[in-house]
Amino acid sequence: MGIELVGLLAITAALLLVLLLRPATTRERGGRVLAFLGILALPTLAFAVGFNAHVERSKKREFCLSCHIMEPYGKSLAIDDDEYVPASHVQNNRVHRDEACFTCHTTYALYGDIKAKIGGLRHIAVNYLGAPPDTIRLYRPYNNRECLHCHEGARSFESSDAHTETDTTMTAIKANRLSCMSSGCHDLVHDVRNIGQLPMWKGARS
């Protein structure tokens, strides 16, 4: 929580306390202005700023992993094998470590962040009101767009032998017709079923 938001909440609470304890102050013009600020203007602003702060915090890896069901997915980021896509991305700082989950699981399209958050509310509903499935699956197949958001144009991606194997391979990847996670390509992802048997990188941050 930023110092600005703390200050805003403190000022709002102070004004509200005055109104709560001395509502008769509103008999004066100054008191009426205080009531407008304390009950209407500042709380509306505080809610908007607080909502934004909550949304920003929900991008944190710690936030995603705070649910017990996500723990193995957090552990999978420490797998000591460069073939595992999420682990190698996090360990080599290809994504911001603190926002690793969000970076790959948001949608890089218009309103993608909002859609990701609505999806998050659905996760909460299933986790607390329903029965979480034994195997967690994505709602839709992973879209190459999310990978291409960073990799498109990168030399390592554009000039890779595998990506230029045939004349149509690159076009198919960019059109999402050939998944990056196709068998034999980048198909090692979280692998939570075998997490107990996989080697872990000792330098991984918990």
Added chain:
Amino acid sequence: MTTLLPIERRIRVAAALVLVGIVIEAVTLRILHPLSFVLFAALGALAIGAGILVYLLALLRASEAA
């Protein structure tokens, strides 16, 4: 002790409701968990919204009475 006018009693109720919402906001912003967001968006918004509504109704009633 000063006797409160009806509008002042309503303003007190409104201030109490909004204060509850602000406290919920402050507490939930200290906890990094999906449920804290739900609590903020549901209860916090409800309390602040209800407080603002009571305040606006108080103003409306006062203007009608005048």
